[in-house]
Amino acid sequence: MIAVEPSLSDLAAASGIEARTIRSWVAQGLLPAPLNRGPAARYPADTLERVLAIRAMRDVLGMPLAEIRKELLVASPDQIRAYASRVPGSAQEPAPPPAASSALDYISALRAGPGVASKPPPPAAAPLAAPPLQGFDALEHRLGQGRAEPARKARAEEWLRIPITPDVELTVRAPLDAEQRVRLERCADLIRDILLGRDR
Structure with a gap:
């Protein structure tokens, strides 16, 4: 079981990602910085889920890190949890039941434990429901249900700063x-x- 506020070695062991890669993701802004400094540094409790989500987006979905960073900007905790569950063999993903041709095979496989060769499970049926909105689509849907979209011009700067009110900037x-x-x-x-109260 991973600690509530895991260390770097906890994160590496639980995720299968090397510590130096996790440090690199922190430096690139993909993961939160540790709560304190030094060899005993601890990370926020949800960091393991974010590490697993990044691993799934990179390894399972083939997304580049720049695209992953954009997705993490707008992803909800549930979406991050859903990405994390896509890592094969992760603690987030429930283990599939062993495939067996008879009850005796099933019990033998359970007694033998993990790592025993068995028939591959049958392919999963395709989901019937449409996938939930993610990224910019989810953000726009939540913020602007039923509102007309104003025409805007794109800005061409590397750091995009959009003033919202005198005190708030995106x-x-x-x-x-x-x-x-x-x-x-x-x-x-x-x-x-x-x-500004104009959303009615």
């Missing part, structure tokens, strides 16, 4: 294409309307 550190910039500005307009 800042994104990532190279975004023109469509992504326009979508973020639409989201900023929706946030501004909500904060």
